[in-house]
Amino acid sequence: MLTDLNSMNHAKLLSPFASLLLFSLTHGAVYAQKIGDVPLTKQQELKGTMGMPDEMKCLGFIQASMLPMDLYVSGVEEEGLATFVMENSMVYLNGPGLKNAKVGDVFRVVRPEAKIRDRLTQQLIGHYYKELGTVRIEELRPGGATGSVVLGCNLMFKGDLLLPLASKALVKFTGDKSTRMTPYPEGGLATSIVLAKDDAREMAEGTVCFLPVGAREGVKPGDRFTIYRLQPPFDAKDLIVNTAHVRSSVEGMSIGGARTGAVQSSTDYQPTMSGRYSGELIQKLSERQIPHRVLGDLVVLEVGETTSAAKIINSRSEIHIGDIVVRR
Template sequence: MNLKSFHRTIKLSLPALALSLLTSVLYAQDLPGRVSAVPGEKQFKIAERNNLYCAGYVQSSPIDTSSRLVGAVEEQDGWLYSQNNFVYINLGASNGVKPGDMFSVVRPRGQVKTRWTTKGKLGFYVQEVGTVEIVRVKSDVSVARVKTSCDNFLLGDLVRPFERRESPLFSKRPAMDLFSDPSGKATGRLFMARDNQEVLGREQIIYVDLGAEDNVKVGDYLTIFRPLGKGNLFINDEDESVSARDEGFQSFVYRGGRFSNQAGRKSGETAKGRVVTTEKAKEGRPATLRKVVGEAVILNVKEKTATAVIVRTAQEIHTGDFVEVQ
């Protein structure tokens, strides 16, 4: 390239370069404005998909068993069905069904029996299996496509009109208070979890014995806790590791002292009394002392129970823990 061509290239490039620099400056200046121009902050849902429509629940009122899956296009090859399989339900045009209708598929699993409640009979557990969409309607039956499957479908599963649910929204909250005092509101127990889990963490579904009769509602926050010193996964017999009567901790030559640094103190102002054991030291302390292990949000409320999702944890949570409305 000769000098004349070089100057021509620079001359043509300068306007483009200036425009590029100006655009960059304006973009940088506009960046905060563009972010704040969006009305409000983006809100996130606490539960979606599997945790919203596949959580299951425990109810005490009778369930309608008249509408159910009665057949499947591929039933000659098996008895388990999932997404995009075609099934038959015993509802048709005579029941007002039309193409495009959505139905939830549920499976009552049996009565709930648990030691973690004082309410007695809580009801029966209903597993939410998924949803189907009607694609063809006949007089007394309809063909439906499995639209979503939380688990395998079985013939005999019950169908009911689909009800859209709204998830509670995340909100800015202070850090979880590990030393919070009781709120004085309704208190219950975590008596069961989805899929029979017993040791639980974030995003897992739990069932608590607080329901409509306790005035709880969707979106309520629950503190999950246990009495201080309780809930150990291993046996704790409360014995000290070393007795105050044990000796032999000093050397034979220097005789530095016979006391173990792992033994409890002696009672009395002159240390002449009995040893103060761990169990003895707990006597007289407030009964309200507790250990906060997590938080949950209620997603669905039935008569005596509620379904919730764990949103915060301080350590493992397990069935039998207490819950309290914040």
């Protein structure tokens, strides 16, 4: 009996790392199961949908200014044993925003993660908020409230903020995608990717990212942008031939007991790539004009006043922060 109790206590006191690992392993499977459980008719209705309903609640956003702490997570059910909560957990809430809340109200939980700046100008774009899930108020009491975690996109900690849950329309896209030959559209709204969800450094199809343009620039949910990467300027070192690959295979070989010496090239003629011709060629190549590299496409999911969240819908190569996007 004592052994059983010790086992239970050991399981209850999982380290934060072990609990985080468990969350990472199970959350993806649970989310996939939710999608798989959608009836076939509903799946057909959702064809072309860029983000499932629960996914739309987990996008994150960039806010121009910091949000006030009107309502926040102040504690967990197992105080002293746990520091974070997951789906189906109980949380305690505090803040002046409770005066307008009712039992049954659902809030989204967010956390300020970082200041986002333009990589070229270093101008502040805004504050990145990670969306962590949703909490429903189960009980109101003097000085506070008790809630339950309805949806968990990520771990929630004490101090995380609660915001009113706003409905988000599903975004569909069934249009054509870019090809390797898609030209750069002159005159289109152009900007660059400033952040990837969860601070990912390399992005591909399915990744959510953020753009520094929004409703102010006329951006709407469903807008498609093609992703380009500017080609680097010509580098004269590209013309250098590695002499180790052209050196004669008979270098240093003995013939009849006599050394042949070091033969520097397998050819008997003077290389053309030297002198005046080399200088002219480098000048011409430095003035070249070649098209931007086409990397893929993204579709805008949610629009703020000055920023937008988008999902990459196809990619031919890894996509990086700073890559150019142009509205089609």
